[in-house]
Amino acid sequence: xxxxxxxxxxxxGASGIHFRPVTMxxxxxxLALILISLAFLALFLVMPVLxxxxxxxxxxxxxxxxxxxxxxxxxxIRLTLLVAAISVPCNLVFGxxxxxxIAKFDFRxxxxxxxxxxxxxSVSPVIAGLIYVLMFGSQxxxxxxxxxxxxxxxxxxxxxxxxxxxxxxxFVARELIPxxxxxxxxxxxxxxxxxxxxxxxxxxxxxxxxxxxxLYGVLLCNARAMGEFGAVSVVSGHIRGLTNTMPLHVEILYxxxxxxxxxxxxxxxxxxxxxxxxxxxxxxxxxxxxxxxxRRH
Amino acid sequence: xxxxxxATVRKSSVIPGFGLALGVTLTxxxxxxxxxxxxxxxxxxxGGPEEFIRISTDPRTIAALRLSFTTSFIAALVNLxxxxxxxxxxxxxxxxxxxxxxxxxxxxxALPTAVAGIALTTLYAPNGWIGAWLQPFGIRIAYSQTGIIxxxxxxxxxxxxxxxQPVLEDLNREVEEVAATLGANxxxxxxxxxxxxxxxxxxxxxxxAFARAVGEYGSVIFIAGNSPYKTEIAPLLIVIKLEEFSxxxxxxxxxxxxxxxxxxxxxxxLIQSWSRRRYGDV
Numbered sequence: 301x302x303x304x305x306x307x308x309x310x311x312x313g314a315s316g317i318h319f320r321p322v323t324m325x326x327x328x329x330x331l332a333l334i335l336i337s338l339a340f341l342a343l344f345l346v347m348p349v350l351x352x353x354x355x356x357x358x359x360x361x362x363x364x365x366x367x368x369x370x371x372x373x374x375x376x377i378r379l380t381l382l383v384a385a386i387s388v389p390c391n392l393v394f395g396x397x398x399x400x401x402i403a404k405f406d407f408r409x410x411x412x413x414x415x416x417x418x419x420x421x422s423v424s425p426v427i428a429g430l431i432y433v434l435m436f437g438s439q440x441x442x443x444x445x446x447x448x449x450x451x452x453x454x455x456x457x458x459x460x461x462x463x464x465x466x467x468x469x470x471f472v473a474r475e476l477i478p479x480x481x482x483x484x485x486x487x488x489x490x491x492x493x494x495x496x497x498x499x500x501x502x503x504x505x506x507x508x509x510x511x512x513x514x515l516y517g518v519l520l521c522n523a524r525a526m527g528e529f530g531a532v533s534v535v536s537g538h539i540r541g542l543t544n545t546m547p548l549h550v551e552i553l554y555x556x557x558x559x560x561x562x563x564x565x566x567x568x569x570x571x572x573x574x575x576x577x578x579x580x581x582x583x584x585x586x587x588x589x590x591x592x593x594x595r596r597h
Numbered sequence: 598x599x600x601x602x603x604a605t606v607r608k609s610s611v612i613p614g615f616g617l618a619l620g621v622t623l624t625x626x627x628x629x630x631x632x633x634x635x636x637x638x639x640x641x642x643x644g645g646p647e648e649f650i651r652i653s654t655d656p657r658t659i660a661a662l663r664l665s666f667t668t669s670f671i672a673a674l675v676n677l678x679x680x681x682x683x684x685x686x687x688x689x690x691x692x693x694x695x696x697x698x699x700x701x702x703x704x705x706x707a708l709p710t711a712v713a714g715i716a717l718t719t720l721y722a723p724n725g726w727i728g729a730w731l732q733p734f735g736i737r738i739a740y741s742q743t744g745i746i747x748x749x750x751x752x753x754x755x756x757x758x759x760x761x762q763p764v765l766e767d768l769n770r771e772v773e774e775v776a777a778t779l780g781a782n783x784x785x786x787x788x789x790x791x792x793x794x795x796x797x798x799x800x801x802x803x804x805x806a807f808a809r810a811v812g813e814y815g816s817v818i819f820i821a822g823n824s825p826y827k828t829e830i831a832p833l834l835i836v837i838k839l840e841e842f843s844x845x846x847x848x849x850x851x852x853x854x855x856x857x858x859x860x861x862x863x864x865x866x867l868i869q870s871w872s873r874r875r876y877g878d879v
Contacts, residue, residue: 563751
């Protein structure tokens with residue numbers, strides 16, 4: 301029988317006998333797996349983020365500040381904030397409505413609805429942009445009418461907002477649905493039987509139960525909304541100072557070989573990503589307790 | 598009228614707001630997702646079958662689709678292996694920095710793809726941090742298919758880890774102890790007891806990473822070099838067709854991509870349900 305078959309006991313000097321549980325690999329294997337993982341993460345995650353900041357500050361603070369406060373960059377930052385400020389609340393309302401319908405009621409076609417909500421995750425961002433060009437572009441059915449009314453959707457802010465909404469569509473709903481399904485309907489039914497109105501039930505019972513998951517979904521939704529590139533690139537038209545979001549501005553600067561400026565703007569987006577991760581981790585530690593609490597009662 | 602149709606759709610419940618919530622959900626879903634996607638299929642068919650076949654058999658289209666699907670498959674395989682190892686060490690081992698690593702795994706979800714694209718290109722370009730070391734050996738990563746795979750590994754990294762992690766946490770370790778008492782060594786236990794239980798989760802992670810990689814645009818275009826037939830991915834070809842005002846070209850390639858992704862996901866779903874039947878649901 302090989303030596304790994306049963307619990308192996310070894311003498312460790314004076315410290316006594318150490319047991320390795322049967323459900324644990326040998327120390328050599330453990331160490332190797334951890335080192336492989338660390339090397340993989342260092343190469344694929346740490347190095348790229350490090351590269352962004354090193355390249356951004358290559359020209360020192362003055363060059364960095366100039367790249368960020370330059371008018372086109374400032375316009376791109378404002379547009380990115382505007383797009384996120386419109387698309388995130390839209391998806392928030394949708395996410396709450398969808399999870400209320402799916403988690404609190406039984407109806408035919410629920411499984412199908414659940415699948416359809418996830419659909420935007422498996423559609424390429426480029427296709428997400430394309431469908432709105434087909435819908436509102438000059439070649440579309442609506443095109444001539446939109447033109448006569450003087451409404452511009454494609455190569456303008458509305459198109460960018462629509463494409464962003466599409467790619468961030470499932471985020472809030474995805475976080476809320478599983479949690480609300482798990483929490484069940486007991487709390488709401490109890491509140492109703494005690495005479496609460498529908499709105500009171502929602503704002504006083506349901507919302508406090510899911511607030512952290514909701515915040516978490518909004519956070520991920522926002523990170524993606526501010527960072528979306530492919531979908532926005534197709535509908536934006538890349539007009540500087542007008543329809544350029546931050547990621548598109550990064551691309552233009554990079555293609556013009558203004559690497560330091562490109563990385564300076566990119567570093568702002570990287571800071572947003574790191575901030576999102578920090579808040580997300582903090583929430584996860586709290587949120588885990590909260591799920592445990594809902595399981596208890 | 599409306600009340601009776603709602604009553605037939607839904608089973609009775611005292612909780613209010615069903616009509617409003619479902620109404621908002623269906624309206625929004627239709628306007629944002631369903632109608633525009635339906636329009637895509639309708640527009641791709643409006644050119645007639647000859648046009649559709651001409652574009653889909655064009656060598657450049659075929660080369661782009663083949664490149665997108667093969668590079669995505671390789672990247673998803675790499676993520677499958679490393680994702681499994683990462684999930685394993687995060688769940689089973691205690692070591693300093695474990696929580697930090699757990700938090701960092703989601704970075705590709707949070708970091709904008711364009712930022713990832715320019716950062717990876719800076720690292721792997723022939724004069725880059727890593728590229729310069731590989732240059733003397735004649736290894737070229739940026740502006741080649743390897744570069745595309747590197748970018749796709751980056752963006753798909755969290756999927757397998759996050760699919761496997763919860764399943765591994767819930768796995769009953771007594772089963773492994775039983776296997777050991779029955780004389781299995783550790784390797785046999787992992788291969789024949791643990792892996793089959795993780796199979797559905799591994800496949801789910803693989804499928805998600807693959808689907809995301811096929812559609813990926815932002816991070817790839819910087820590192821790919823984008824030369825037709827060699828390093829031109831399908832989403833880029835859609836953008837190029839659109840810039841040439843070839844709407845039939847763009848819609849046809851988009852429809853082909855969606856159909857191909859759907860078939861791959863369906864195949865994975867079938868394998869998954871087969872493995873569930875074979876090894877039991879965990």
